[in-house]
Amino acid sequence: MEEVKVVYAFIKNIDNEILMVYNHEGHWSLPGGRVEVNETRTEAVIRETFEETGYKVTIGSLLAVNEAKFTKRNHHALFFTFEAQIVAGAEEITLPHEISHIEWTAMDTANYRMPYYSQGLDKLLEHLAFYSNEGTI
Template identity: 50%
Template sequence: MLRVDVAYAFIYKEDEHKILMVNNKGGTWSFPGGAVEQGETLKQAVIRETKEETGLTIEVEEVAAVNEAIFKEKGHHALFITFKAKIVDGEISIQDKDEISEIVWIDIPKANELMPYHPNGVESLLKSSSPYIFQA
C-alpha cells in the first residue's frame, strides 16, 4: 500500500464567516492543497499547492486537523494534514483548469455538507490548534 501525505490550507474569512474551498474536477470539494512531494516539508507543500490551485500566497499557521484514510481501490494509505492559513498576497484565480473547476468562499453549514469527514463540523477547526514543528 502506497503512503500518500496531503497538506491542506484552512483559510477562514472571519468578517464573512466563510471558508475557502476548491471544487476538484472529480466532483469532490476540499480545502486548497494536495500531495506532498519527495523532499518537501508539509508547510512547503501546502504553500506550493495553494498557490498552484488558487494563485494565492499564504502564511501557514498551526495544524488544525489530521485525518487518515485507506483507499483500497487505489492502494493508498493517506494522511491528510490541515493547517490554518492566512492569505498574504494574490488574487483568487484557477491556476490549473484540468484539476480545479471552481474556487469559492463557502459558509460553514454548506462546508459541513461538502466535507462530512470532520465529525464536529469544519467550525471545530477554528478552535483546534496543535503546533507544527519541523525537526531538520
Template identity: 50%
Template sequence: MKNVKVVYVLIYDEINKTVLMVQNENHVWTLPGGAVEQNETLKQAAVRETIEETGLEVEVGNIVAINEAFFPDRGHHAVMITFTANIVGGNLAIHNEEEILQIKWFDLETASKLMPYYKLGIHSLLETSIPYTFQE
C-alpha cells in the same frame, strides 16, 4: 499499500465567516491542498498547493486536523494534515482548469456539509490548534 501524505489549508475569512474551498476535477469540494512531494516539508507543500489551486500566497499556521484513510482502489494509505493559513498575497484564480473546476467561499454550515470527513464540522477546526515544528 503506498503511504501518501496530503496537506490541506483552512483559509477562514473572519469578517464574512466563510471558508475558501475548491472543486476538484471529480466534482468534490475540498479545502485547497494535495500530496506532499519528495524532499518537501508539510508547510512547503501547503503553500505550493494553495498557490497552484487558488493563485493565493499563504502563511501557514498550526495543524487543526489529522485524518487517515485507506484508498484500496489507488493502493494508498493516506494521512491528511489540515493547517490554518492566512492570505498574504496573490490573486484568486484558477490556473489549472483540468484539475480545479471552481473556487468559492462558503459559510461554515455549507462547508461542513460539503466536507463530512471533518466529523465535528469546520467550525470545530477553528477552535483547535496543534503546533507544527520542522526539526532541522
C-alpha cells in the same frame, strides 16, 4: 499500501466563509494536495494553495490530522489540515485541468461538503495542535 501525505489550507475570511475548490474528481475540498518528495508539509500547503487558487499564504497552526485507506488506489492517506492566511495574490484557477471552481463558502455548506471533519470545520480552530519542522538532521 503506499503511504500518501496530503495537506490542506483552512482559510477563513472576515465573513466567516471558508475557501473551497472543486476538483475534477467530482468533489469539494479545501485547497491542497499531495506532498512531494523532499518537501515539508508547510512548503506543500503553500505551493498547493498557490497552484490551485492564485493566493500566497502564510501557515499557522496544524488543525487536524485525518487518515483513510483507499483500496481502489492502494493508498493509505494521511491528511494534514493547516490554518492559513492570504498575504498576496489574486483569485485565479491556475490548474484548470485539476480545479474547475474556487468559492468562498458559508461554514454550514462547507461542513456539508466535507463530512469527514466529524466535529465540523468550525470546531477545528478550538483545538490547535503544534507542528514543527525539525529540519534535516
